[in-house]
Amino acid sequence: MPKKVAMTGNVAVANAMRQINPDVCAAYPITPSTEIMQQFSSFVADGLVKTNLVTVESEHSAMSACIGACAAGGRVMNATSANGLALMWEMLYIASGNRLPIVLSCVNRALSAPINIHGDHSDSMGARDSGWIQLYAENGQEAYDNTVQAPRIGEHFDVRLPVMSCMDGFIISHSIENMELLDDEQVRGFVGEYKSPTPVLLDTDTPVTFGPLDLQDYYMEHKKAQHEAIKRAKKAVIEVGKEFGKLSGRTYGLFEDYKLRDADVALVVLNSAAGTAKVIVDELRKKGVKAGLLKPRLFRPFPATEMAAALKNCSAVCVMDRCDSFGSAGGPLFTEFRSALYDLPERPLMMNKIYGLGGRDLGLDDVRKVFAETIKLAESGKVTKLYEYITVRE
Amino acid sequence: MSKPTKVTKIAAQKGVAKAAPKVAKKGVVKAAPKAAPKTVKKVVAKAAPKKSAPKGVAKAAPKKTSPKAAAKAAPKGGPKGWKDLPMGGMILEAGNAVNYNTGAWRSDRPIWIEENCIQCLFCWIYCPDSSVNTKDGKRVEFDYGHCKGCGVCALECPSKVKAIVMLTEAEGAAPDALDKAKAIANRMAAEKAAAKEKEAQNA
Numbered sequence: 051m052p053k054k055v056a057m058t059g060n061v062a063v064a065n066a067m068r069q070i071n072p073d074v075c076a077a078y079p080i081t082p083s084t085e086i087m088q089q090f091s092s093f094v095a096d097g098l099v100k101t102n103l104v105t106v107e108s109e110h111s112a113m114s115a116c117i118g119a120c121a122a123g124g125r126v127m128n129a130t131s132a133n134g135l136a137l138m139w140e141m142l143y144i145a146s147g148n149r150l151p152i153v154l155s156c157v158n159r160a161l162s163a164p165i166n167i168h169g170d171h172s173d174s175m176g177a178r179d180s181g182w183i184q185l186y187a188e189n190g191q192e193a194y195d196n197t198v199q200a201p202r203i204g205e206h207f208d209v210r211l212p213v214m215s216c217m218d219g220f221i222i223s224h225s226i227e228n229m230e231l232l233d234d235e236q237v238r239g240f241v242g243e244y245k246s247p248t249p250v251l252l253d254t255d256t257p258v259t260f261g262p263l264d265l266q267d268y269y270m271e272h273k274k275a276q277h278e279a280i281k282r283a284k285k286a287v288i289e290v291g292k293e294f295g296k297l298s299g300r301t302y303g304l305f306e307d308y309k310l311r312d313a314d315v316a317l318v319v320l321n322s323a324a325g326t327a328k329v330i331v332d333e334l335r336k337k338g339v340k341a342g343l344l345k346p347r348l349f350r351p352f353p354a355t356e357m358a359a360a361l362k363n364c365s366a367v368c369v370m371d372r373c374d375s376f377g378s379a380g381g382p383l384f385t386e387f388r389s390a391l392y393d394l395p396e397r398p399l400m401m402n403k404i405y406g407l408g409g410r411d412l413g414l415d416d417v418r419k420v421f422a423e424t425i426k427l428a429e430s431g432k433v434t435k436l437y438e439y440i441t442v443r444e
Numbered sequence: 445m446s447k448p449t450k451v452t453k454i455a456a457q458k459g460v461a462k463a464a465p466k467v468a469k470k471g472v473v474k475a476a477p478k479a480a481p482k483t484v485k486k487v488v489a490k491a492a493p494k495k496s497a498p499k500g501v502a503k504a505a506p507k508k509t510s511p512k513a514a515a516k517a518a519p520k521g522g523p524k525g526w527k528d529l530p531m532g533g534m535i536l537e538a539g540n541a542v543n544y545n546t547g548a549w550r551s552d553r554p555i556w557i558e559e560n561c562i563q564c565l566f567c568w569i570y571c572p573d574s575s576v577n578t579k580d581g582k583r584v585e586f587d588y589g590h591c592k593g594c595g596v597c598a599l600e601c602p603s604k605v606k607a608i609v610m611l612t613e614a615e616g617a618a619p620d621a622l623d624k625a626k627a628i629a630n631r632m633a634a635e636k637a638a639a640k641e642k643e644a645q646n647a
Contacts, residue, residue, distance in 0.1 A: 147532060147533070148532040148533075148534075149531040149532035150532075210531060210532075247531075248530065248531055248534055248536075249536065256536075257538035257539075258534055258535060258536050258538070259534065259535035260532070260534055261532070261533065262533055262534075262535050264533045267523060268523070268529065268533070269533075271524070271525065271526035271529055272526070272529060272532065272533045274526040275526045275527070275529060275531070276532075278526075
């Protein structure tokens with residue numbers, strides 16, 4: 051029987067890792083993800099897992115160790131944040147290019163400079179083109195659930211790609227909330243034994259080479275294969291999310307549509323701020339305003355057609371980005387959504403708000419204002435501010 | 445050989461080939477909007493079935509010399525398409541470097557002077573490309589098909605008069621290469637002896 055617990059997001063993820071019992075974990079601490087590996091290392095020390103915990107000298111080495119261990123044939127997990135993820139950059143591409151289904155728990159934090167340890171999405175959004183599958187979580191429960199599902203998604207024989215499971219630093223990682231943990235046996239049964247469709251390095255009877263030189267004659271074919279593989283991840287995410295639903299009662303899909311079916315105005319919000327936005331959606335609904343919310347769960351691969359279909363009946367959509375894409379036509383979510391909606395015969399009007407950078411709070415009043423502006427946009431039919439910062443002092 | 449081939453097939457079927465065409469088709473068809481200009485559809489349709497293998501490049505790379513061609517080439521020959529490749533560029537055939545003639549990279553060529561050779565096999569140990577051939581426990585001529593001309597063997601050769609001397613590739617390919625090499629080996633030995641003598645005098 052699943053049990054109710056009160057835990058921080060970090061401890062919940064560490065417990066998911068304990069239940070998964072990966073073969074190898076690499077650890078290098080960085081706030082706010084430190085607690086995950088700290089907790090997990092105590093599980094290792096207490097003999098609750100058989101994991102080989104490799105303490106390394108940097109995040110670059112952490113990801114390198116993960117790559118080696120995964121190529122060797124192990125189920126591999128790791129956690130990091132912000133600059134730690136940035137230092138892994140080179141290795142992120144090598145992990146995905148080598149088609150290694152590593153699971154990384156990314157506790158979202160702002161990138162320096164100036165130094166800031168709080169939650170925003172500039173770390174994982176910067177890694178959006180690295181070929182990793184990206185899952186986002188609104189709360190600790192979802193972060194736990196995503197972590198349990200991540201190995202199944204990445205290791206799927208049609209996919210074979212690394213998975214980044216993201217949650218907001220501090221807001222989720224360090225807040226205690228009530229949630230439900232599955233039984234150890236349930237999780238172990240759900241993730242199953244690690245299997246590889248190809249020979250692995252420790253399979254000495256079938257020696258293979260990982261990561262060889264690949265020039266003009268074959269590189270592009272390998273990238274095309276990777277391109278198709280990450281597209282297939284969408285199907286795997288749905289499959290695994292359904293199966294997880296049978297086990298836990300919590301079914302997951304590509305995104306959450308909150309009162310969106312008949313919505314006239316909608317927000318697109320990622321991660322923890324979606325919880326805040328839902329309160330305002332309820333408030334507006336009570337007043338008779340057809341407000342809704344789309345909370346992406348799978349950002350890579352981007353389920354463009356599905357999300358476009360979910361927003362197609364809206365008159366106006368405001369996409370909220372907790373990360374800037376400096377000099378771009380909008381935040382990372384905005385440009386993606388705007389592109390996805392382009393193919394609709396009748397497109398909603400759109401605008402983009404950059405909020406919450408470096409952990410800046412997004413209060414109920416702030417969301418209220420955004421909704422009011424979105425309603426105004428729907429009524430006036432005119433976009434006056436396409437892409438702007440909110441909750442910022444002039 | 446038979447084992448890796450089997451594995452290749454399994455990998456290709458399970459990992460790559462399975463769902464691929466379906467997803468691609470669906471994505472394209474769905475994405476093409478009703479209101480979109482016609483050219484979009486046409487361009488997509490044209491681009492999809494075409495295999496993008498660069499013919500010119502494939503031809504230019506001689507089949508026998510490329511390990512990738514050896515490891516991945518279909519039995520029929522010719523470069524494979526993306527669906528048939530092992531995942532992530534993995535090479536499933538062990539020891540296929542022998543098929544890749546890296547000797548063409550060489551700008552300096554080691555010349556072996558058999559009469560100076562003490563058969564210590566240091567060169568054989570040090571060679572990073574396994575390009576020192578042996579027969580019955582003794583070294584024989586270099587494998588110039590793979591030697592990249594790094595010169596480690598010549599440096600490590602402990603013989604009083606060097607048994608390995610580096611010449612430029614052009615000099616090394618000329619008929620008088622061995623004589624030239626011998627002359628250099630003798631001169632090096634003489635210089636070394638002179639330096640030693642000088643050192644002794646100074647001491």
